[in-house]
Amino acid sequence: MPSNYHHGNLRAELLTAAEKKLRESGPDQISLRELARETGVSHNAPHRHFPDRQSLLEALAVAGFERLREEIDGAVGGARDDFGQRLRAAAGAFVRFAVDETALLELMFSLAKAEGAKDVAEAADPVYTAFADLIEGGQESGELRSDDPSRLKLLMIATFQGIASLAGTGRVSEAEADVLLDDAVQLFLGAGTIAR
Amino acid sequence: MPSNYHHGNLRAELLTAAEKKLRESGPDQISLRELARETGVSHNAPHRHFPDRQSLLEALAVAGFERLREEIDGAVGGARDDFGQRLRAAAGAFVRFAVDETALLELMFSLAKAEGAKDVAEAADPVYTAFADLIEGGQESGELRSDDPSRLKLLMIATFQGIASLAGTGRVSEAEADVLLDDAVQLFLGAGTIAR
DNA sequence: ACCTGAACACCGTTCAAGT
């Protein structure tokens, strides 16, 4: 039953190969035909799993958001039961992802806003929700001030997003990003000055 | 002297057409052959100005950074002679650019980090320098605390970058981005709480 | 359902040639 009809997980194999290519050479270098060649199927076999090139990219983005979500959740779960620690862990996981998977994250954000890619936007949602829930929890427990919850929440997300962007594009090193994250969390927790 | 050899500003015309295409359809839809067709030259004429597709994209990014720099400088110059106002104006110009030229800014950042594109990285530098100089000026005049200049500076740049990213990808509206900018500036100026 | 093979239009890039 190995059957010349391939193993049945062609879709997964294509995605893995595409992710590798994305990491090494960027999204422009992802070619359906080349992926098919590498996977040992006809140039047309991928079409059954991904109707066009765009849908392959979207699938990559969806999987990326799912993985990012898992890593944020994992980091939060592994942190001490203290709001500052959990927030720091979540943001740290985000920045780590931005450094390790720069091209993928770029693709993810790029498609999440694209008109056509509804599924990508849906996959992106839980990531923002994860941050939002965490922050709202801190506000409810009083660990974070809550003069205007939604504004503070957005500002925090923006800041983490910005640090991830700087780190992802190499404008700050990972060590500098860690310091930035510490400073940002401390600032938001209202600990006073930014730098000790 | 109109000469069938085209007008002499083929390069500029190609860039303009490419920018339009980028805005309307994204970078993937930029095709040298199509630009040549639209401009009324042979499919090979662009090659004299841009040796390959990548160099056209890099030229777009370089021009983009130059324009962004000009708009930031213009905004700062037009603001009141008060650090908070000038900072707010600079960040506002940045966010406006992110909203109006989302695809271009995405391309700019993407190429500024790319290994090969040294000229793009060089064009990007003045933009960061503009923010850095502004912030350092505020620290020197005492309008901005300076416990640790470089850390605060990076955190501010990251925050503005994040707000621009949220606004550019449509995750916040332009009005929300304005509020975010106000909050961020107020926070950094140490005015106390984030929300009044 | 899943894959193959041929065909079409398009693209980037290169080369030889024209003015």
Place this chain on the structure above:
DNA sequence: ACCTGAACACCGTTCAAGT
């Protein structure tokens, strides 16, 4: 210097066909 025209290899996409 700047542009043309032909040629090459590659690509995404579609269609008819095989199992």
